[in-house]
Amino acid sequence: xxxxxxxxxxxxxxxxxxxxxxxxxxxxxxxxxxxxxxxxxxxxxxxxxxxxxxxxxxxxxxxxxxxxxxxxxxxxxxxxxxxxxxxxxxxxxxxxxxxxxxxxxxxxxxxxxxxxxxxxxxxxxxxxxxxxxxxxxxxxxxxxxxxxxxxxxxxxxxxxxxxxxxxxxxxxxxxxxxxxxxxxxxxxxxxxxxxxxxxxxxxxxxxxxxxxxxxxxxxxxxxxxxxxxxxxxxxxxxxxxxxxxxxxxxxxxxxxxxxxxxxxxxxxxxxxxxxxxxxxxxxxxxxxxxxxxxxxxxxxxxxxxxxxxxxxxxxxxxxxxxxxxxxxxxxxxxxxxxxxxxxxxxxxxxxxxxxxxxxxxxxxxxxxxxxxxxxxxxxxxxxxxxxxxxxxxxxxxxxxxxxxxxxxxxxxxxxxxxxxxxxxxxxxxxxxxxxxxxxxxxxxxxxxxxxxxxxxxxxxxxxxxxxxxxxxxxxxxxxxxxxxxxxxxxxxxxxxxxxxxxxxxxxxxxxxxxxxxxxxxxxxxxxxxxxxxxxxxxxxxxxxxxxxxxxxxxxxxxxxxxxxxxxxxxxxxxxxxxxxxxxxxxxxxxxxxxxxxxxxxxxxxxxxxx
Ligand code: F6R
Numbered sequence: 001x002x003x004x005x006x007x008x009x010x011x012x013x014x015x016x017x018x019x020x021x022x023x024x025x026x027x028x029x030x031x032x033x034x035x036x037x038x039x040x041x042x043x044x045x046x047x048x049x050x051x052x053x054x055x056x057x058x059x060x061x062x063x064x065x066x067x068x069x070x071x072x073x074x075x076x077x078x079x080x081x082x083x084x085x086x087x088x089x090x091x092x093x094x095x096x097x098x099x100x101x102x103x104x105x106x107x108x109x110x111x112x113x114x115x116x117x118x119x120x121x122x123x124x125x126x127x128x129x130x131x132x133x134x135x136x137x138x139x140x141x142x143x144x145x146x147x148x149x150x151x152x153x154x155x156x157x158x159x160x161x162x163x164x165x166x167x168x169x170x171x172x173x174x175x176x177x178x179x180x181x182x183x184x185x186x187x188x189x190x191x192x193x194x195x196x197x198x199x200x201x202x203x204x205x206x207x208x209x210x211x212x213x214x215x216x217x218x219x220x221x222x223x224x225x226x227x228x229x230x231x232x233x234x235x236x237x238x239x240x241x242x243x244x245x246x247x248x249x250x251x252x253x254x255x256x257x258x259x260x261x262x263x264x265x266x267x268x269x270x271x272x273x274x275x276x277x278x279x280x281x282x283x284x285x286x287x288x289x290x291x292x293x294x295x296x297x298x299x300x301x302x303x304x305x306x307x308x309x310x311x312x313x314x315x316x317x318x319x320x321x322x323x324x325x326x327x328x329x330x331x332x333x334x335x336x337x338x339x340x341x342x343x344x345x346x347x348x349x350x351x352x353x354x355x356x357x358x359x360x361x362x363x364x365x366x367x368x369x370x371x372x373x374x375x376x377x378x379x380x381x382x383x384x385x386x387x388x389x390x391x392x393x394x395x396x397x398x399x400x401x402x403x404x405x406x407x408x409x410x411x412x413x414x415x416x417x418x419x420x421x422x423x424x425x426x427x428x429x430x431x432x433x434x435x436x437x438x439x440x441x442x443x444x445x446x447x448x449x450x451x452x453x454x455x456x457x458x459x460x461x462x463x464x465x466x467x468x469x470x471x472x473x474x475x476x477x478x479x480x481x482x483x484x485x486x487x488x489x490x491x492x493x494x495x496x497x498x499x500x501x502x503x504x505x506x507x508x509x510x511x512x513x514x515x516x517x518x519x520x521x522x523x524x525x526x527x528x529x530x531x532x533x534x535x536x537x538x539x540x541x542x543x544x545x546x547x548x549x550x551x552x553x554x555x556x557x558x559x560x561x562x563x564x565x566x567x568x569x570x571x572x573x574x575x576x577x578x579x580x581x582x583x584x585x586x587x588x589x590x591x592x593x594x595x596x597x598x599x600x601x602x603x604x605x606x607x608x609x610x
Contacts, residue, residue, distance in 0.1 A: 028074025078123030351379025483582030
């Protein structure tokens, strides 16, 4: 939650810091602040609101200098006030700190520091860090003071720290919150994510937990909390800076929805060879192990959890492996039953979700093999797990996840084929059909996007409704959950997803002529006829049916108010096509309501706190 950025350069940095912060705003946007060093003094500007709003009042670009830090906040400790906005400083205004994470023992540390005479002005946990370093500076050099202070802190942090008396240096540190270092020419950066500084450099160092970095314009020194120096690899990132821009779309969310044909094509690229699925070397799991797995446990949060539910359906139906799906936040506090024949999978777009990381760490304690499915190269879960399959969605900036979700489904589908082949649960002919099916998906997605005008019509008619229900069955039940989540997140309309038949056990009471009911009803051999029955039940009670149906289905349009068609595909793959109209519906409704679609209230793109 919160974004942090910092630059130390031989040149003026104000635009770079401002742009970096603007790229990070998806992480938090209730308040914003920046600090520069001028003549061994801090110049700080901050305020409540989004970057542009505060900028209009304080003009961040008037700040000048060669070293600075910036922060956009998603509040955890302390209300949304100017005082609580970052950066935070010590008593003498000589140490300035921006922070993402939660200091769990801040209250004990604060009491102790107050006893020693420190004066606090905010309710944040972050302010403690500035005072704690100040306290340690009494008897130590700057680097040691930072190290000693961080050794006393419990909890998560990504930090940018400036010292007015060391104006050529930018300090950074991380523990369980994301932070990367960008290595430029005569300038270096810190940031919460890679895309925010991609216009300036693609050379990235990943800071590990409990590491501290000291950046000057031409050097990066890294050591751990015991003072042991670290030699770190510089990674060249191949995402382009343009990929992290809106490219003419009104919002990132819309751009990312429209990018899905490309994102899926990239995710499949070179992974299908004839009728084999081949993952890159980071997959790292041996065929012998994959043949003997007796169970798969998948953990994730939010939209990634919905992808896991679709994955369960694929893995059980086609690879015949019992699969359990858990919320990472629940799994981490249980004593799970895991053995050597369990494959543990963590799914995360960002790779930095605190609960997913914690669940993965918990699983590792049991010695099980772990695999992550992730979109962000080098992120925390990819470094902790034994193997990785990357989705290749490219940077996802819109807070509501779209292309990351469909690429997760594509990866789960490929993994299912790989396992089904190895375990001989599908014959060559069936595998060939599956492969032909996924190969068609990018083009088919394009044709779904071409129906956007129909979806826009629905948005026009129903954007003022206060509630809605999403129904689906089998592989499309998680898609009903995902459609409802998308609508809630960006339009703040109450929406619930149910397995279509379960509706009779309660939710049907909600249906009247004011209730839009989105029914995902592709043609299949499993439950199609049953879903038709469910549509009749809604219709009989006056509900407004918006159906997602397979091309050329003539039954559904007769029973529904609106029908959005998707191309014919395999049942398991219908989930990838069916979710796209639901993403568009949520987007258009939120846009019609005039909401800031890319920055929905109360949300943050990456939930790096528990
Ligand atoms: C919903 C959404 C969230 C994330 C969840 C997990 O649109 O974006 O529900 O899916 O916070 O995030 P990752 O996948 O980064 O672990």
